[in-house]
Amino acid sequence: MNKGETILEVKDLKQYFKVSRKLTVKAVDGISFDIKAGETYGLVGESGSGKSTTGRSIIRLYEPTGGHIIFEGQDISGHMSKQAISTLRTKMAMIFQDPMACLNPRKKVIDIVAQGLDIHHAYSSIEERNEKVYKMLEMVGLSREHANRYPHQFSGGQRQRIGIARALIMQPDLIIADEAISALDVSIQAQVVNLMKKMQKETGAAYLFIAHDLSMVKYFSDRIGVLHLGHLVETGTSEEIFANPLHPYTKSLLSAIPHPNPRVEKTRKSFTYDYATSGLDYTKGKQQKVTDTHFVLATDEEFETFKKNAGKPY
The missing domain is CATH 3.40.50.300 (P-loop containing nucleotide triphosphate hydrolases)
Structure with a gap:
């Protein structure tokens, strides 16, 4: 092909x-x-x-x-x-x-x-x-x-x-x-x-x-x-x-990546995400389009919240 x-x-x-x-x-x-x-x-x-x-x-x-x-x-x-x-x-x-x-x-x-x-x-x-x-x-x-x-x-x-x-x-x-x-x-x-x-x-x-x-x-x-x-x-x-990760689970995964610089690693904070207490419901979510290639699974209300928090440190 x-x-x-x-x-x-x-x-x-x-x-x-x-x-x-x-x-x-x-x-x-x-x-x-x-x-x-x-x-x-x-x-x-x-x-x-x-x-x-x-x-x-x-x-x-x-x-x-x-x-x-x-x-x-x-x-x-x-x-x-x-x-x-x-x-x-x-x-x-x-x-x-x-x-x-x-x-x-x-x-x-x-x-x-x-x-x-x-x-x-x-x-x-x-x-x-x-x-x-x-x-x-x-x-x-x-x-x-x-x-x-x-x-x-x-x-x-x-x-x-x-x-x-x-x-x-x-x-x-x-x-x-x-x-x-x-x-x-x-x-x-x-x-x-x-x-x-x-x-x-x-x-x-x-x-x-x-x-x-x-x-x-x-x-x-x-x-x-x-x-x-x-x-x-x-x-x-x-x-x-x-x-620009939007979903809190993606943010938690990225925040767990160790940094090779020990000074940066010492101050790195990992973001904890717990689905049971997050208030999110994957079964009700739908694919929301951010750009032509970037999609996130969320309801309309969750998507607005994600966009407001986009770019903030995690």
């Missing part, structure tokens, strides 16, 4: 899990956003906010309870046609959070990375298959010699590179990175994110970048969506979200 075209459109996505006859957990409760070809959309929020569930619902690891997921013009939320299934499995890929748990310990790296090629028979000879794997390993900073090793013989950063290679081998148009750097050391995180940015430039793939490290999300993402309790409370460009 051409850069700037909408590759993924999520409309009123709901993902509920029935725990018992009386209890249903609303992990994702009616969120809407879109991702354009070649861009990175960051999804942030605290643990349990519904970030990973959203990613897994989009790639159909979960059956969505409601809403629509439009990927490259095809609805993949309900019963899918053979063409839609083929598009989903070849043009969308996922990088998982735990770089060890998602790799088969009994398989060599060459077979792990080539899994997509093997399933879809995307080669004419075994030599072509192996050559594709070798090229992909070199692209992610590994060598041909690594192809015949097992996952336990690698470090955490190297395992995540193997996971990235496996996700990219089919040349997908959309990659869902589910907390892909959270299990890594800080120095390795920077390497992996820079690698992902480099691969994006070379392949033109779009990313749904799920994370809770806001500084890394700001560095990597073009636009950001803030999730809380299964609701998308605010969305906008990275500059808008960080320079």
Whole structure:
């Protein structure tokens, strides 16, 4: 797809899990956003906010309870046609959070990375298959010699590179990175994110970048969506979200970012937000437009209050 075209459109996505006859957990409760070809959309929020569930619902690891997921013009939320299934499995890929748990310990790296090629028979000879794997390993900073090793013989950063290679081998148009750097050391995180940015430039793939490290999300993402309790409370460009956050939950997240300067950090004040005592009701809110790209979930009264408090220190 051409850069700037909408590759993924999520409309009123709901993902509920029935725990018992009386209890249903609303992990994702009616969120809407879109991702354009070649861009990175960051999804942030605290643990349990519904970030990973959203990613897994989009790639159909979960059956969505409601809403629509439009990927490259095809609805993949309900019963899918053979063409839609083929598009989903070849043009969308996922990088998982735990770089060890998602790799088969009994398989060599060459077979792990080539899994997509093997399933879809995307080669004419075994030599072509192996050559594709070798090229992909070199692209992610590994060598041909690594192809015949097992996952336990690698470090955490190297395992995540193997996971990235496996996700990219089919040349997908959309990659869902589910907390892909959270299990890594800080120095390795920077390497992996820079690698992902480099691969994006070379392949033109779009990313749904799920994370809770806001500084890394700001560095990597073009636009950001803030999730809380299964609701998308605010969305906008990275500059808008960080320079002018409107929703109190977004303000509380940003205020918790530690500052590298110890003098500034000593005087930094974090803003506490408690939904139970805030007086806000996400179920009654609607998307209020601030700019062409900046939206916040609020009722009319809440939105006026947000605007009055916009720009004030938190």
